[in-house]
Amino acid sequence: MVKRARKISAKTSERARSEVRKSLEALAARDDRSADFDYFMDLYGAVQTPEAVSERTGRPVVSLLCIQAPIELIHAAGFHPHKVVSGSQAMANMALQGLPALTCPMLRAVTGAAAAASDGTPGTRRWVLPTTCDWVVKFPEMLESSGAGSIRPSLHWMELPHLKDGDSGQARWLEEVFGLKKFLEGCGGKISRASLDASIRIYRDAWRALTRLAMMRQEGRIAAVWFALIAGAFFLDSPERWTKAALSVNPPPGGARSDERAHVFLAGSPIFFPNFKLLDLLEDSGVSIAADDLCSGERIFPGGVTYRDSSEFGMMSALAQRYHQGCLCPTFIDNDRRINNILSRRMASDFQGVVFHVLKGCHPYDLESLSVEAPLKERGLKFLRLETDYAAEDSQNLRTRIEAFRGTLSRR
Amino acid sequence: MAFKVGLDLGSTAIKAVIVDGDRVAWQGTRATAPGQEAVAEGLLDEGLSALGARRGEISGIASTGYGKKLYASADRHIDEITSNAAGAFILSGGSARTVINVGGQDLKILTLDDSGGVVDFKMNDKCAAGTGRFFELAARILDTPLGDFAKLCLDSEEEVEINSTCVVFAESEMVSLLARGVKKEDIIRALHCSVARRVSGLAGRLSPDGRVYLDGGPAQNGGLASALEDELMTEINVLEAPQFTVAYGAAMSLGA
Amino acid sequence: MTVRNLRGIVQHAGFIVMMYGGRFGLHLGSAVPCFACPFVPGCGGFCYLMGLQGYIGFGMGAAVASGMGLVTALGWFAVFAASVALLGKLWCGWICPFGLIQDWLSALRRHLGVRERSIPYPVMRRLAWVKYVLLAGIAIIPPLVTAGILHEDFYLPFCGICPGKSLLPLFAGETRYLALNYDNLVTLGFSVALIAITGAMLVGMFLKDRFFCIFCPLLAFIHMLKPVTALRLAKTPDTCVGCGNCRRACPMEIEAVYRERASSDVQSDECLDCAACVEACPSDFALALKFLKVKLFRSSRNYAAGIGGNSKKNELSR
Amino acid sequence: MARRTLLFFICVALLMQFTEDELRAADGMDFLRWRMTEQARTSDGGMVVSFDLSIPPGANPEDIEVTYRALPQGNIGAETGGSAPETYRKKLGDTRPEGDGTVADVTVYSGRSELIELTAASRAGDARQYALTVFSCFGESGNEDPDAERTNYYPNRPAFRVATGQYYFRAQTGMPIEFSLDSGPDSVSVFEKGIFTSTAERDASGNYVYVPPHDDELSEAGYTAKKDVVFAASMPDGDLISFYVPVYRSFYGKIDLKGGLAVLSGSMLVSAALAMRAGRRFPWR
Known part of the structure; x- marks a missing residue:
C-alpha cells in the first residue's frame, strides 16, 4: 500500500514540476520580458521545501498560511517567515482522496504538496497559523487525513478575533502577538527592541518596493502577470534581496501600455503561481489590472508599520494593530470598510470596473462578492463575479464572461 | 440579394440564421458534434439550397457561441452576450430591457439600455443546474420529445418538488419519482419550477424593470415561461424563435 | 523634505521668534495664540491668555471698560480671531514653543525606548472638559481681582499655575518662577501649586506625547473659534480602510479620525493639526489638511510607503 | 519658613523700638516733598498718576511752581526716540491743611510709555526748596495732558539724575536706589514712612546709594502696595531738595529656589509613581 502511495506522489510531483516549467516557459516567451524578472523566475524554479528556503535565506523557516501573523516579529526573532502557497492543479488533485470535493483549491494544493513531499512521519516544520477561515482551522486535519503526517508537534495557533473594531478584540490579539513572541523565543529566537526596529524597517522598505511596482502596473508600465510573479515570490527569499531586486525592476521600453485597454480592479481570492490562468485571460481580452487587493498581490502583507511609541511594547502593539485592524480579509465580521480600499485606489487610478475572483469552495469571498456588488454599482463601478478553481478547462467560460464584461466597460 | 449569415455554435446545438435585410429568410439547427465547422458548413449549405441561393450572395458571416473561434472563415467573432442582446432587442421591436437566456450549458440574464x-x-x-441540460436529461428519462413538454406541463395537477442545486442528482430524483408512480406531467412541471427557482436565484436583486424576454432553446416550451412568471412575479414574453435570437443578433451586428 | 521635517523646522523657528523675538525688536502684540510667555525676558509677543486675564481682557476695570479700553480689548480679540482664522490649530501643532518642549521630551523617551503611558481614549474624552474649566476660571477670577473681592496677588490666576511660566523663562536664564515665593500666603500658595503642577507636567510630558495640551485652555479657546477657522483636518470617509495608522501616529491618540465614517469634518478639540495622521495614512485622499477648499497636504499611498516626498529614506517612525 | 518669619518680626520690633526714641527728636519732615497716592487707567487708555505735595508752613502755596518732563526711557521710550523732552507746567490742585503745613493735590496724565520727572519748587523765606520724583508710566492713548501747558521754563535747580531703572524705574525693597545730585552734600537723610531711619552716603562715583529694607506689610499687601521713601538733601547754599521714591515689594526678596526645587522633585517623584501604577493597563512584559 505504501509503495502505491509513493508512486502516486512521485507522479504528482512530476506533474506539478511540469506545470511550473510550462508556466515559466510561457512567461519567458512573453515579449515584454526583461532580465529584471529573471531573479524572480529562478526563485520559482527552485525547490520550495523548508530546508531549501532556510538554506537560501540563511535563517530557520517558520511556515505560515495567512498574513495575520506579524512577519516582522518572526523576522526579528531570527527566523524567515515563509507563507506556504501553491497554485498547482496537480497537487490539488493529489489531495483529493482525503478531502471533500469543494475544499478551497489553494489549501488543497498546499495539502497535496505536503502529502507528496512527506513520507507520513510528523514533520519538524514550524507552523504559525492564525485562525482566519475554516480551511486554515481544519488544515492540520486535512494534512493528516491526506497522509501528509501531523504538524501538531511544532504548530502554534493564533486565535484571530474576528471583530477588528473594539477594544476587546484588539486586546486579545495583542495577547496573541505576545504569545507568538513567547513561542518564537521558545524555538530559540531572541527578540530585542533593536531587532524589532530593524525588521520593521526591512519590511517597510519591501512595502516601498511593492508600492512602486503597484504604481508601475497602475500606469501600465508592467503587466499584471509580472506584478503577480514578483509579489508571489516575496516569501521565497530574504526580504532584503527581494526588495533590492524589486527596486531594480525598470519597465522595458514600450511596456504593456496600450491605451485602449479597459482598466479594472481585481479583488477576491488570491492567485498563486503557477496558476495565472485568470491573469492571462484578462490580458487576452484587453483588460488590464489597475489595482488589486488580493493577499497574493498588493496585500501580501498589510503594509509599512507606523508607530510613535518606539518602546518594545509600542512596536508590538503597533504590529498587532496593523495586522489586525489593517487586514481586509473577508473572514472578519466587521469588514464593511473593505470597499473603501477600492474607492480609495480609484481616486489615484481610474478603473471602471471590479472583477471579483472567487475560488470555488472559498465561502467568505463567495459571500462577500454578493455583499460588495451593490455598493460598488451604486458608485458607478461595473462588477463581474468570476468563480473558478485551478482547472484550466473552464477558461472558455471565463473568456466569454470577461469579454462580455469588457463590452460593458467604456473605452477610455 | 445580399444575405447575412449568423452562426451560433452552442454547447448543445449549432444554429444558423440567414437574414435578408432585417427579415429572417431561413433558420435551421443541428446537434453539436465533433468537427463543429463541418457541421456548420453543412447546415449553411442546407439553408442556401432551401432559399435557392449561392454562396456568392452571402455578404457576411458572423459566428458566435462557445465554438465561435472554431468556425475559422467567419468575418467576425462576436461574444454571445452582445449578439444575444442585439438579437433580442431587434426581435422585440426595441422594447426588451431584460433578457433571460437559458442556454444548453449556461444561464444568462442581461440588462439592456434603451439602445x-x-x-x-x-x-x-x-x-x-437550471440550464437546458436539465430538460434534455428529463426528455431522455421520460422518453418524451421536448416539443410536448409545454402541453404536458399544463395538465399537471399535483405539486411535486425537484431540487434545483444539481442536475446530476435531479436525474436520480426523477427516476425515483417515476418508480413511485408520480405522473409524468407533474415531474415535468416540477422540472420547470426548479429551473425557474434557479433563474430567480441568479436574478437576485436584479429588478427586472421594463419588459422581460425569455429566449434560448428551452424557452420553446411555454411551460418554462409560465413557471418563471409566477417565480419572478413579472410578465415574461417569449420571442417567436427563441432558439435563434443569438444567431440572428450575430448576423444583424454585421451592420448594413 | 517630508512634512515631518518641515514641521520640525517651523517649530524651532516659532520657538526662537516667540522666546527671543523681543531681543531683535520683534513684538507680535498681546494676542498671540500660543505660549509666547510674557514672563520670558525678551519674548517676541504676549500669549493672549495673559491679555485675557489682564487689562485688555476680563481684568479691565469698569472705568476702562466704558471707553477706549473696551475698543482696545476688542481690537486685540480681533487680532487673535484673525490669526486663528488664518492658521487655526497650526499655532498649537506647529508654532507653540511649549509644544516643542513637549516634543523634545517625547523624542527623549523614544530614544531611551521607555514605553509610552498612553491614556485610553474614553479617559481622554473625560479629561476634555478640564481645559474648558480653566478657560472659565480665566474669565471669572480676574474681574473679582479688579473689583477688589480677591487679593491683588490673584491677578493673572492661570499664569499663576501655568507650567509655561516656570519652564519657558528657564530658556532666558530666569529661574524665579521655580522658586517658592514667601511674600504672602497667596503668592506662596500659587508658587507651590505652580511648581507641583510643573513637576507633574514634566513627568506627564515625558511619558506621554503632548500631555499638557490635553489641559491647555488656549487650545480650548482656539477650538471654540472653529466655525471661523479656515484651516481644517478633513476626511473622505469612504476611502478609509480602517487600518488605524492615524490613531497610532497621533500624539493625542485621537480615535475620532479613525472611527469617522460619515462626516468629512474630523477636526476634534484635542487635534493639533500636526498632520501626523495625514502622513501615516496609506489611502489616497482619505485625509487632508485643508485651508478652506485648498488641500494643503493630502494623504497618499506613495507618501506613506516612502516613495513620496524627496527624502530617500522616509522614516515613518519618529 | 515659619521659624524665619518669626525671627524677622522680633528683630523688626526691636529696631522699631530703638529707632522710635532716637527719631522722635528729629522728626517732622517739614520740607517740600511729594507722595504718590494712586495710579489709574483712564477710559481713553491713558494713565493718570495723582500725588500729594506736602508744603511746609513757611512756604506759600500760590508761588509754588510745579513742572514735569518725560525722559527717554530704554525700550519703553522708543517712540520718543531721544528727542529733547517736552516740559510741562502744572497748576496745583485743591489744598487742605495737614498738621501746621498744607497738602496740595497734583495729577499727571500720560498718553505714552515714558519715564516722568516731576519737580516742585517753592521759596520759604530766602531759602529755596525743591521736591523731586521720578516714575514710569504706560499710557496707550497717545494724547497730551489736557490741563498742563507746555513751557520752556525749567527751575534752575542743581542737576539731578536717577542711575537705576534704565528701562523701567520701579524701586523695590532690597534693591539699591542710586541717584546723583550735583554739588550735593556728602550724605542725605532718608525718611521711610515719614520717619527718619538712616542716611545715605555718596559713594565713589558720586551717587547716593540706599537699599530699602524688606517690609512684611508690603509683602502682605500685594504687588501694587508701596511705602514712601523720601531723601532730603540740604545743599551747601541752604536750599533743600527732597527726592521721593515709592518703593514696592521686592521681586526677588522673598523667593526660595532651593525650596522650589525640592517641591518640584517631590512632585515629579509622586507623579512618576502614579504614572507607573496607572500604566499597568497591560500585563504583558
Whole structure:
C-alpha cells in the first residue's frame, strides 16, 4: 500500500514540476520580458521545501498560511517567515482522496504538496497559523487525513478575533502577538527592541518596493502577470534581496501600455503561481489590472508599520494593530470598510470596473462578492463575479464572461 | 440579394440564421458534434439550397457561441452576450430591457439600455443546474420529445418538488419519482419550477424593470415561461424563435 | 523634505521668534495664540491668555471698560480671531514653543525606548472638559481681582499655575518662577501649586506625547473659534480602510479620525493639526489638511510607503 | 519658613523700638516733598498718576511752581526716540491743611510709555526748596495732558539724575536706589514712612546709594502696595531738595529656589509613581 502511495506522489510531483516549467516557459516567451524578472523566475524554479528556503535565506523557516501573523516579529526573532502557497492543479488533485470535493483549491494544493513531499512521519516544520477561515482551522486535519503526517508537534495557533473594531478584540490579539513572541523565543529566537526596529524597517522598505511596482502596473508600465510573479515570490527569499531586486525592476521600453485597454480592479481570492490562468485571460481580452487587493498581490502583507511609541511594547502593539485592524480579509465580521480600499485606489487610478475572483469552495469571498456588488454599482463601478478553481478547462467560460464584461466597460 | 449569415455554435446545438435585410429568410439547427465547422458548413449549405441561393450572395458571416473561434472563415467573432442582446432587442421591436437566456450549458440574464447595449449581465457559475441540460436529461428519462413538454406541463395537477442545486442528482430524483408512480406531467412541471427557482436565484436583486424576454432553446416550451412568471412575479414574453435570437443578433451586428 | 521635517523646522523657528523675538525688536502684540510667555525676558509677543486675564481682557476695570479700553480689548480679540482664522490649530501643532518642549521630551523617551503611558481614549474624552474649566476660571477670577473681592496677588490666576511660566523663562536664564515665593500666603500658595503642577507636567510630558495640551485652555479657546477657522483636518470617509495608522501616529491618540465614517469634518478639540495622521495614512485622499477648499497636504499611498516626498529614506517612525 | 518669619518680626520690633526714641527728636519732615497716592487707567487708555505735595508752613502755596518732563526711557521710550523732552507746567490742585503745613493735590496724565520727572519748587523765606520724583508710566492713548501747558521754563535747580531703572524705574525693597545730585552734600537723610531711619552716603562715583529694607506689610499687601521713601538733601547754599521714591515689594526678596526645587522633585517623584501604577493597563512584559 505504501509503495502505491509513493508512486502516486512521485507522479504528482512530476506533474506539478511540469506545470511550473510550462508556466515559466510561457512567461519567458512573453515579449515584454526583461532580465529584471529573471531573479524572480529562478526563485520559482527552485525547490520550495523548508530546508531549501532556510538554506537560501540563511535563517530557520517558520511556515505560515495567512498574513495575520506579524512577519516582522518572526523576522526579528531570527527566523524567515515563509507563507506556504501553491497554485498547482496537480497537487490539488493529489489531495483529493482525503478531502471533500469543494475544499478551497489553494489549501488543497498546499495539502497535496505536503502529502507528496512527506513520507507520513510528523514533520519538524514550524507552523504559525492564525485562525482566519475554516480551511486554515481544519488544515492540520486535512494534512493528516491526506497522509501528509501531523504538524501538531511544532504548530502554534493564533486565535484571530474576528471583530477588528473594539477594544476587546484588539486586546486579545495583542495577547496573541505576545504569545507568538513567547513561542518564537521558545524555538530559540531572541527578540530585542533593536531587532524589532530593524525588521520593521526591512519590511517597510519591501512595502516601498511593492508600492512602486503597484504604481508601475497602475500606469501600465508592467503587466499584471509580472506584478503577480514578483509579489508571489516575496516569501521565497530574504526580504532584503527581494526588495533590492524589486527596486531594480525598470519597465522595458514600450511596456504593456496600450491605451485602449479597459482598466479594472481585481479583488477576491488570491492567485498563486503557477496558476495565472485568470491573469492571462484578462490580458487576452484587453483588460488590464489597475489595482488589486488580493493577499497574493498588493496585500501580501498589510503594509509599512507606523508607530510613535518606539518602546518594545509600542512596536508590538503597533504590529498587532496593523495586522489586525489593517487586514481586509473577508473572514472578519466587521469588514464593511473593505470597499473603501477600492474607492480609495480609484481616486489615484481610474478603473471602471471590479472583477471579483472567487475560488470555488472559498465561502467568505463567495459571500462577500454578493455583499460588495451593490455598493460598488451604486458608485458607478461595473462588477463581474468570476468563480473558478485551478482547472484550466473552464477558461472558455471565463473568456466569454470577461469579454462580455469588457463590452460593458467604456473605452477610455 | 445580399444575405447575412449568423452562426451560433452552442454547447448543445449549432444554429444558423440567414437574414435578408432585417427579415429572417431561413433558420435551421443541428446537434453539436465533433468537427463543429463541418457541421456548420453543412447546415449553411442546407439553408442556401432551401432559399435557392449561392454562396456568392452571402455578404457576411458572423459566428458566435462557445465554438465561435472554431468556425475559422467567419468575418467576425462576436461574444454571445452582445449578439444575444442585439438579437433580442431587434426581435422585440426595441422594447426588451431584460433578457433571460437559458442556454444548453449556461444561464444568462442581461440588462439592456434603451439602445440595446448591455448595461449589466449575470451568468451562472460552474454548474449546469437550471440550464437546458436539465430538460434534455428529463426528455431522455421520460422518453418524451421536448416539443410536448409545454402541453404536458399544463395538465399537471399535483405539486411535486425537484431540487434545483444539481442536475446530476435531479436525474436520480426523477427516476425515483417515476418508480413511485408520480405522473409524468407533474415531474415535468416540477422540472420547470426548479429551473425557474434557479433563474430567480441568479436574478437576485436584479429588478427586472421594463419588459422581460425569455429566449434560448428551452424557452420553446411555454411551460418554462409560465413557471418563471409566477417565480419572478413579472410578465415574461417569449420571442417567436427563441432558439435563434443569438444567431440572428450575430448576423444583424454585421451592420448594413 | 517630508512634512515631518518641515514641521520640525517651523517649530524651532516659532520657538526662537516667540522666546527671543523681543531681543531683535520683534513684538507680535498681546494676542498671540500660543505660549509666547510674557514672563520670558525678551519674548517676541504676549500669549493672549495673559491679555485675557489682564487689562485688555476680563481684568479691565469698569472705568476702562466704558471707553477706549473696551475698543482696545476688542481690537486685540480681533487680532487673535484673525490669526486663528488664518492658521487655526497650526499655532498649537506647529508654532507653540511649549509644544516643542513637549516634543523634545517625547523624542527623549523614544530614544531611551521607555514605553509610552498612553491614556485610553474614553479617559481622554473625560479629561476634555478640564481645559474648558480653566478657560472659565480665566474669565471669572480676574474681574473679582479688579473689583477688589480677591487679593491683588490673584491677578493673572492661570499664569499663576501655568507650567509655561516656570519652564519657558528657564530658556532666558530666569529661574524665579521655580522658586517658592514667601511674600504672602497667596503668592506662596500659587508658587507651590505652580511648581507641583510643573513637576507633574514634566513627568506627564515625558511619558506621554503632548500631555499638557490635553489641559491647555488656549487650545480650548482656539477650538471654540472653529466655525471661523479656515484651516481644517478633513476626511473622505469612504476611502478609509480602517487600518488605524492615524490613531497610532497621533500624539493625542485621537480615535475620532479613525472611527469617522460619515462626516468629512474630523477636526476634534484635542487635534493639533500636526498632520501626523495625514502622513501615516496609506489611502489616497482619505485625509487632508485643508485651508478652506485648498488641500494643503493630502494623504497618499506613495507618501506613506516612502516613495513620496524627496527624502530617500522616509522614516515613518519618529 | 515659619521659624524665619518669626525671627524677622522680633528683630523688626526691636529696631522699631530703638529707632522710635532716637527719631522722635528729629522728626517732622517739614520740607517740600511729594507722595504718590494712586495710579489709574483712564477710559481713553491713558494713565493718570495723582500725588500729594506736602508744603511746609513757611512756604506759600500760590508761588509754588510745579513742572514735569518725560525722559527717554530704554525700550519703553522708543517712540520718543531721544528727542529733547517736552516740559510741562502744572497748576496745583485743591489744598487742605495737614498738621501746621498744607497738602496740595497734583495729577499727571500720560498718553505714552515714558519715564516722568516731576519737580516742585517753592521759596520759604530766602531759602529755596525743591521736591523731586521720578516714575514710569504706560499710557496707550497717545494724547497730551489736557490741563498742563507746555513751557520752556525749567527751575534752575542743581542737576539731578536717577542711575537705576534704565528701562523701567520701579524701586523695590532690597534693591539699591542710586541717584546723583550735583554739588550735593556728602550724605542725605532718608525718611521711610515719614520717619527718619538712616542716611545715605555718596559713594565713589558720586551717587547716593540706599537699599530699602524688606517690609512684611508690603509683602502682605500685594504687588501694587508701596511705602514712601523720601531723601532730603540740604545743599551747601541752604536750599533743600527732597527726592521721593515709592518703593514696592521686592521681586526677588522673598523667593526660595532651593525650596522650589525640592517641591518640584517631590512632585515629579509622586507623579512618576502614579504614572507607573496607572500604566499597568497591560500585563504583558
